[in-house]
Amino acid sequence: MKYIFSICLIFSLFLVEAQETTPIKTTPENKKTEEGIIPDNSFKNAKVLPKPVIKDTVIPAKTNRYGLRVGVDLFKLTRALYDKDYKGIEFVGDYRLTKKYYLAAELGNENKTTDDTRLNSTAKGSYLKAGFDYNAYENWLDMENIISIGMRYGFSTFSQQLNTYKIYNANPYFGEVPALTSGEKYSGLSASWIEVVAGVKAKVFNNVFVGFGFQLKMLVSNKKPGNFDNLYIPGFNRTYNGDFGVGFNYTVSYFIPIYKKKVVPVTPPKKQ
Numbered sequence: 001m002k003y004i005f006s007i008c009l010i011f012s013l014f015l016v017e018a019q020e021t022t023p024i025k026t027t028p029e030n031k032k033t034e035e036g037i038i039p040d041n042s043f044k045n046a047k048v049l050p051k052p053v054i055k056d057t058v059i060p061a062k063t064n065r066y067g068l069r070v071g072v073d074l075f076k077l078t079r080a081l082y083d084k085d086y087k088g089i090e091f092v093g094d095y096r097l098t099k100k101y102y103l104a105a106e107l108g109n110e111n112k113t114t115d116d117t118r119l120n121s122t123a124k125g126s127y128l129k130a131g132f133d134y135n136a137y138e139n140w141l142d143m144e145n146i147i148s149i150g151m152r153y154g155f156s157t158f159s160q161q162l163n164t165y166k167i168y169n170a171n172p173y174f175g176e177v178p179a180l181t182s183g184e185k186y187s188g189l190s191a192s193w194i195e196v197v198a199g200v201k202a203k204v205f206n207n208v209f210v211g212f213g214f215q216l217k218m219l220v221s222n223k224k225p226g227n228f229d230n231l232y233i234p235g236f237n238r239t240y241n242g243d244f245g246v247g248f249n250y251t252v253s254y255f256i257p258i259y260k261k262k263v264v265p266v267t268p269p270k271k272q
Helices: 003-022 029-035 074-082
Strands: 062-073 086-096 102-115 119-135 146-165 180-205 210-222 244-263
Touching: 003 102, 029 062, 062 074, 074 244, 102 146, 119 180, 119 244, 146 210
Parallel strands: none
Antiparallel strands: 062 086, 062 244, 086 102, 102 119, 119 146, 146 180, 180 210, 210 244
C-alpha cells in the first residue's frame, strides 16, 4: 500500500509538470495581444467628440469724420516776444477730401526788419499758400492723428522800405564809410514759390489738435526793388543767397465735423 501511494504521488507530479511546460497555441487574436495591437472591437464603446465650431471674427465698424480744421500758428504769434524786429500772424486750415487727402491753405501777414552787412530794410505784406496734404499714418479705430507730406503754391504781395545802407568802398584808406539813412519805400512788390511740407498733427482733446511742420521752399518769381534785393519775403521768409528758403510752424487748431462715413469692415475668410 505504501508503494502504491508513492507511485501515484510521482505520477501526479509528472502530470503537473507536463501541463506547465505545454506551449500555448498561438492564434491571430493572441498574437495581436502579444504585439501590443489593440483589437478593432476596443473602439465600440468610445465616444466621438463633436468638431469645434469656428466663429467668424467680427471687426468693429470704424467711422471717419470729414470736415474743416482751422487754427493759428503759435510760433509767429510768440516770436514777437523775443524778436523786436518781427511781427506776424498766420491762420491755417485744411479740409478732408478723402480718407488720405486734405486740401490745405495758410493765410498770413508779416512785418520783418532785416539787418544785413550793407543795408537795413523792412518788409511788410501779406501772403497766401494753397495745396494739399497726404496722411501717411494709418489710424486705429476712431483715432484722427496725421503724419503728412504735401505741397503748396505760395504768393505774396509786399513793400520794402530801405532804412539805412552803406556804400561799398574797395580801398577804405580813411576807414569805413558810415551808414546812410534813406527811408525810401518800394511798393507793389510780389513773389511766388512752391514748397514741400512735412508735418504732424495730434488730437489732444475732443476736436482740438496741435501740430508742427517744416517747409522747404523754392522761388518761382521775385519782383525786386530797383537798387537792392529782397532780403525777406513775407510767407517765404529769409532768402539765403539764392532761390531757396526754409520755414517752420507750430499750430493749434479746431476741427469742425461736417459729415461722417462708415468704413465697411473686411471679414477674414473662414478657416477650412
